[in-house]
Amino acid sequence: MKCSTMHFKTLREVPAEAEIPSHILLLRAGMIRKLVSGVYGFMPLGWRSIRKIEEIVRQEMDASGAQEIHMSAIQPAELWQESGRWSAYGPELWRLRDRNDREFCLGPTHEEIFTDIVRHDISSYRQLPMNLYQIQTKYRDEARPRFGLMRSREFIMKDAYSFDRDEAGLDESYRIMYEAYERIFTRCGLIFRPVEADSGAIGGSNSHEFTALSEVGESEIAYCEKCSMAATIERAECVNAKATDGPELPMEEVYTPGSSTIEAVADDLGLDKSQTMKALLFVKYNEEGQEDGYVAAFVRGDRELNMTKLVNALDISEHAIAFADEEAMGAATGCVGGFTGPVGLHDCTIVVDSELPGQKNLCAGACKADHHIKNVNYGRDYRGDIVTDIKVLGEGEPCPVCGAPVKYARGIEVGQVFKLGAKYSESMGACYKDEKMESYPIVMGCYGIGVSRTLAAVVEQHHDDNGIIWPMSVAPYHVIITLMKPDDEIQSGVAERIYQALREAGVEVMLDDRKERPGVKFKDADLLGIPLRITVGRGAAEGMVEYKLRRDAERTDMTAEEAIAEAVRVVNEERHG
Ligand code: ATP
Ligand code: MG
Secondary structure (H helix, E strand, O other): OOOOHOOOOOOOOOOOOOOOOOHHHHHHHEEEEEEEOOEEEEEEEHHHHHHHHHHHHHHHHHHOOOEEEOOOOEEHHHHHHOOOHHHOHHHEEEEOOOOOOOEEEEEEHHHHHHHHHHHHHEHHHHHHOEEEEEEEEEOOOOOEEOOOOOOOEEEEEEEEEEEOOOOHHHHHHHHHHHHHHHHHHHOOOEEEEEEEEEOOHHHHOEEEEEEEEEOOOOEEEEEOOOOOEEEOOOOOOOOOOOHHHHOOOOOOOEEEEOOOOOOHHHHHHHHHHHHEEEEEEEEOOOOOEEEEEEEEEEEEOOOEEOHHHHHHHHOOHHHHEEEEEEEHHHHHHHHOOOOOOOOOOOOOOEEEOHHHHHHEEEEEEEOOOEEEEEEEOEEEOOOOOEEOOOOOOOOEEEEEOOOOEEEEEEEEEEEEEEEOOHHHHHHOOOEEEEOOOEEOOEEEEEEEEEEHHHHHHHHHHOEEEOOOOHHHHHHOOEEEEOOOOOHHHHHHHHHHHHHHHHOOOOOOOOOOOOOOHHHHHHHHHHHHOOOOOEEHHHHHHOOOEEEEEEOOEEEEEEEEHHHHHHHHHHHHHHHHH
């Protein structure tokens, strides 16, 4: 297309609200447009790249046997009430009412809708397995929308749902999707790592996140260079510290005025933090949003509590728990802010990290202001209602698989695959009959890709100080012809000839024929990140042009014919990713 007739508006200045490169560059290149916080529109060039990502997704989904459908973003509350998620989903669910006061939500995801489809349409094992997907707009009223397309309130997602007769079938569907995701993200030009992810209270190896490696990513992953262990921090299992030996000493109450933190009490009593334990205090809420009991979680003083593991241990939703008001909780349970220990605590669920029973003679709060107790021992002095791993696997700690020191990396979660099992089919009654006419719940998997987030992740991994450097496969156009002097007949003639030849060869090409200074055109070409630039300037009189790849500094003078041939070759080699 010719730039003189195109709509795009580039910005020289960095927009005030943008902090990370992808957000800054997508705004500066005029590819996205903010409407309100967390809600963005796509301008022509941005939309072309979105459609390319969608096309890659579509091709790989279709090739793996999935079928595309398209459901409404508006979903009736009744389906969510059936699955139990109307209350469990929390404030991210964007709820609305129609004129007759009937309740709806804007779909943050579509498990209920797809389960509803199959419970009506599937009755026999002969119809299984099946995989349905859509590419569609999702809504989540995120607490902190930020970073542009990374965490927005309206975004494009590919969501797929597989339906099988048993676990073995699900394992196969899951493997097929996992492999399709590897191809999709590779074709989009991403450097990524599939990592084990939290799969709620079900546990096991039931979910993977696909993480595009990036310093600005919100996902933290732990991985091991010696073995293949890689998991999100929420999910990563943690090796318990070796049990300590020796006799259990008698408990001793000590006066520790003002030492309400682990650091202070360890200092005060000359202990290592690992010889102490700390308490974290929470209140639970029921489905009606009313307070529903207190929780005290204990981990060793040098550890961090893993909130996801705690929520899974309690088998509640993450929205059903919050930090407790210490005074109110104190009145009900005997805890004392900054001085809470397991001894003397009552009327609350006590969750004890799995390594504490092996740790002898720890120092804990005394449930009494300005006091601690030394030599607290599990079994003799306190017990947990739940004893399980609720701690964070720290960087450098032993890998849970092979014991080598664990490394940390950051990344952007671009996709997730998940074995749902019979969670939705049981609650919503989606069953099939087998050969003997016996009825069983359909076994499900779900598979999401953040299409708009993937666009941002690509920019995050492919840019420099001057702008975006699109991989060919998702670039809005493959080639930009920068015409230095549109008024010069020879130059514009050569540019036009290259433009037509490339178009005939199926190359997507922009011709910058705007009446702008060359400096402006070069800056825009770099900012937009078109992978290949052909500059038509003074050399045109001799049939010469300049050929340059956006990713390389090197420029090469060649004839227009050579530039056309070279561009066609490179584009065809790289366009499918
Ligand atoms: P996150 O942990 O980042 O909030 P999620 O695990 O809740 O994401 P899923 O329910 O797994 O997200 O959704 C599937 C995919 O949709 C994610 O892998 C991500 O790429 C994308 N996605 C989720 N939330 C957003 C959002 N607010 N903005 C843009 N993309 C999103
Ligand atoms: Mg996810």
